[in-house]
Amino acid sequence: MIDQEGALGQVSGRSPVSPAEAKLQVALACRIIAMFGHEDLTLGHASVRGPDGRTIYIKRKGKALREVLDRDVMPISLDEPDGHLAPGAHLETVMHTQAYLARGDVGAVIHTHPVHSIAVGATERGLAIISHDGLMFPDGVPIFDGTAGLVTSPDDGRAVARALGQGRAVLLRNHGILVVGEDIRWAVLAALTLERAARLQFVASALGDLVPIPRDTAGQLFGTKYTDSFTEEYWMAWCRQLTEEVGDLR
Ligand SMILES: [Zn+2]
Numbered sequence: 001m002i003d004q005e006g007a008l009g010q011v012s013g014r015s016p017v018s019p020a021e022a023k024l025q026v027a028l029a030c031r032i033i034a035m036f037g038h039e040d041l042t043l044g045h046a047s048v049r050g051p052d053g054r055t056i057y058i059k060r061k062g063k064a065l066r067e068v069l070d071r072d073v074m075p076i077s078l079d080e081p082d083g084h085l086a087p088g089a090h091l092e093t094v095m096h097t098q099a100y101l102a103r104g105d106v107g108a109v110i111h112t113h114p115v116h117s118i119a120v121g122a123t124e125r126g127l128a129i130i131s132h133d134g135l136m137f138p139d140g141v142p143i144f145d146g147t148a149g150l151v152t153s154p155d156d157g158r159a160v161a162r163a164l165g166q167g168r169a170v171l172l173r174n175h176g177i178l179v180v181g182e183d184i185r186w187a188v189l190a191a192l193t194l195e196r197a198a199r200l201q202f203v204a205s206a207l208g209d210l211v212p213i214p215r216d217t218a219g220q221l222f223g224t225k226y227t228d229s230f231t232e233e234y235w236m237a238w239c240r241q242l243t244e245e246v247g248d249l250r
Helices: 019-035 093-102 115-121 154-164 184-207 215-225 228-246
Strands: 045-049 055-059 073-077 108-112 169-172 176-181
Touching (some): 019 055, 045 093, 055 093, 073 093, 093 108, 093 176, 108 184, 115 169, 115 184, 154 176, 176 184
Antiparallel strands (some): 045 055, 055 073, 169 176
């Protein structure tokens, strides 16, 4: 468990080599995104694809993001059509399973209800690329508007995955966000960066007309701003911050 493992800064955020590591990564990710405005009651969840490629590890229902321990993370098989209905699973687990099934390159998925992202997703314009945060999504962020309700059926889950396409994020209109990453580091970075970009858009919109970064420029700048080595630094910094917030985890 997190409170017995200690030394969070030493937990890798790269693709997990064991189910135990996958569970720990999910617990850490939940606590990290909770620190940055993604908490909403006991809602929202993170998951990681396990080392066998066909099992995912996802937060179970009943706990707030900031409370999650590795024992609150459950396995679900991608080969079981009704796996998302397992006892204890969040109702919207199917969004995760369908994203993994649609994209072999996806190693981690996060769904949350962050305030500014929901607000931007509820506008006609959607997200504008007005900052370095926006550069993480140089092609923009698509909006899923198939339903304003919970996404609980495989059909709706597949529709969300189609809206996501090959991107890193999709805004679920009037509801929340779904982000994906090569591993948990990239998924957390996408979740935090999307919400920050949305918050900046809110501030800028209050000050005047938006002046976005041109799309072709954004595409060129992505590689200078978002690299694997930077993402590793960010992951380690989040884990250190978590240790400071929670105190002695041993
Ligand atoms: Zn939701």
